[in-house]
Amino acid sequence: MDLRKVFDDLVRxxxxxxxxxxxxxxHDGDLPLGSLNVMLVVARTQACRVNDIAAALSITIGGASQAVDRLEKRGLCTRQPNPDDRRSSIVQLTAAGRELTESAGRIFDEELAARLGGPLSASALGHLGTALATLRAATPHSASPGEKP
Structure with a gap:
């Protein structure tokens, strides 16, 4: 097996x-995929903090905070004081954020079905999902230089 070819195919x-x-x-949802990813994490995470977003998306805390800032400016989320930790905030979707997450989520699901479910059988898609989960588990997100783990 040519691992460089596998790498190139995977990355491309x-x-x-x-x-x-x-x-x-x-085009259809007026929302970039990166923002939708953040909003999906907020929607599914109870008492979501910026740290939770960073961990879920394997990005830096600074990157997650900037993403939340952009969503806040659009009125799609808010930060509320965390009653359990004065040093952090709880990120919550606004009503507009929940509505956009739902409508953009439908577009996202359509695209995934067409781009992954179309070319692959259910069995092949299951094998791909298992293989990717195994690889992710074997390669945990590590902190960037200067970032605390």
Missing amino acids: FETDLWNGIDARLR
Whole structure:
């Protein structure tokens, strides 16, 4: 097995997949895929903090905080004081944020079905999902230089 070819196919496919879905979301939903990813984490995480977003998306805390700032400026989320920790905030979607997450989520699901479910059988998709989960578990997110783990 040529691992460099596997790497190239994986990375190029991820780039094409991201760009294609992002373009559709921007056009039809007025929302970039990166913002939708953040909003989906907030929607499914009880008492969501910026740290939770960073961990879920394997991005830096600074990157997650900037993403929340952008969503806040659009009126899609708010930060509320965390009653359990004065040093952090709880990120919550606004009504507009919940509505956009739902409508953009439908577009996202359509694109995933077409781009992943279309070319692959259910069995192949299951194997791909298992393989990717195994690889992610074997390669945990590590802190960037200067970032606390």
